[in-house]
Amino acid sequence: xxxxxxxxxxxxxxxxxxxxxxxxxxxxALAAIYRFRDWRECVKVVTAFTVGHSITLALxxxxxxxxxxxxxxxxxxxxxxxxxxxxxIVRDRSTAIWGRRYRPVFAAVFGLVHxxxxxxxxxxxxxxxxxxxxxxxNLGLEAGQLIVIAIAFLSFVALDRVITVxxxxxWRSMPERAVRLRTLGVSVLVMSVAARWMLERFPW
Amino acid sequence: xxxxxxxxxxxLTALGVLAPRxxxxxxxxxxxxxxxxxxxxxxxxxxxxxxxxxxxxxxxTRTVRAPVPTPSDTAAARYLARTVxxxxxxxxxxxxxxxxxxxxxxxxxxxxxxxxxxxxSGARLTNRVLFDRYDDQVNIVQTSISGRxxxxxxxxxxxxxxxxx
Numbered sequence: 001x002x003x004x005x006x007x008x009x010x011x012x013x014x015x016x017x018x019x020x021x022x023x024x025x026x027x028x029a030l031a032a033i034y035r036f037r038d039w040r041e042c043v044k045v046v047t048a049f050t051v052g053h054s055i056t057l058a059l060x061x062x063x064x065x066x067x068x069x070x071x072x073x074x075x076x077x078x079x080x081x082x083x084x085x086x087x088x089i090v091r092d093r094s095t096a097i098w099g100r101r102y103r104p105v106f107a108a109v110f111g112l113v114h115x116x117x118x119x120x121x122x123x124x125x126x127x128x129x130x131x132x133x134x135x136x137x138n139l140g141l142e143a144g145q146l147i148v149i150a151i152a153f154l155s156f157v158a159l160d161r162v163i164t165v166x167x168x169x170x171w172r173s174m175p176e177r178a179v180r181l182r183t184l185g186v187s188v189l190v191m192s193v194a195a196r197w198m199l200e201r202f203p204w
Numbered sequence: 205x206x207x208x209x210x211x212x213x214x215x216l217t218a219l220g221v222l223a224p225r226x227x228x229x230x231x232x233x234x235x236x237x238x239x240x241x242x243x244x245x246x247x248x249x250x251x252x253x254x255x256x257x258x259x260x261x262x263x264x265t266r267t268v269r270a271p272v273p274t275p276s277d278t279a280a281a282r283y284l285a286r287t288v289x290x291x292x293x294x295x296x297x298x299x300x301x302x303x304x305x306x307x308x309x310x311x312x313x314x315x316x317x318x319x320x321x322x323x324x325s326g327a328r329l330t331n332r333v334l335f336d337r338y339d340d341q342v343n344i345v346q347t348s349i350s351g352r353x354x355x356x357x358x359x360x361x362x363x364x365x366x367x368x369x
Contacts, residue, residue: 006357010344
């Protein structure tokens with residue numbers, strides 16, 4: 001196995017490991033508001049998240065940025081809670097500040113926090129050859145994220161269908177309501193898990 | 205309808221609060237480099253996080269601050285004998301000896317040496333270091349033998365699989 005593939009495998013396993021669900025929950029919170037036809041918007045936001053975490057991953061692994069892991073581990077659930085809250089509070093994004101563009105911006109900023117979380121372990125181990133491990137790890141993370149998002153989208157479509165079928169006739173005529181209910185449910189679940197993690201990881 | 209919505213949201217909140225304890229999502233890995241020394245002997249340099257490695261040697265189930273093992277540390281040698289193995293093409297085990305242990309920051313670097321194998325071709329390695337501590341442990345092994353570089357991944361799921369170096 002080449003070094004690139006080995007580290008891509010490591011990155012892929014890391015992001016898709018259900019035992020470390022914090023990054024998966026963040027992706028779920030990011031994707032929760034989108035309908036199937038909005039998949040381009042969702043890919044934009046996830047790509048912005050990747051850009052963010054790639055920047056801090058590179059800075060932290062090369063030693064240019066050193067952040068206490070206790071603070072990072074606390075900030076990761078904070079980003080999840082903030083994203084889920086945004087899902088619940090903002091109802092019309094076309095009239096929100098910066099229109100639809102602000103979501104990729106905050107996904108990139110939150111990505112900076114998650115990247116520092118990925119980096120804490122890699123930095124210690126890879127004190128010498130860095131470029132290929134870093135590139136491979138990032139490619140693996142990206143592939144894993146896309147798979148998580150694809151599964152989330154399929155689950156959301158199924159959930160919307162279940163909500164529509166289970167709801168009353170007056171609701172059935174308004175499919176937007178199913179999307180709003182699904183967003184509400186996913187965001188509440190994600191937020192309650194992350195809020196508990198936030199309290200458990202409180203560093204001060 | 206709203207009653208069901210509120211009940212569902214309350215259920216989801218309870219589910220979230222009762223979710224398993226938070227994992228800080230660390231990467232459980234070690235990095236090992238395998239090279240053939242000029243005298244033909246095989247050199248294995250293992251890097252691991254000191255707290256995990258020390259705790260594994262001590263047989264603890266929780267991460268503790270234990271003293272850095274030394275080359276003469278029999279517990280460390282016993283642990284490595286249990287978890288790292290090298291066999292030649294005929295399946296004969298090579299005697300691995302801990303020759304150096306040093307610490308840099310959070311890491312411990314352990315050097316093991318094996319006498320020259322008759323032929324490195326067909327030699328196989330096992331690396332189960334820290335498998336006893338973490339189910340998601342992945343040990344990365346980079347080999348550089350006769351100008352040929354390769355990377356191997358050892359996971360707990362695969363068990364004690366020996367891989368060609």
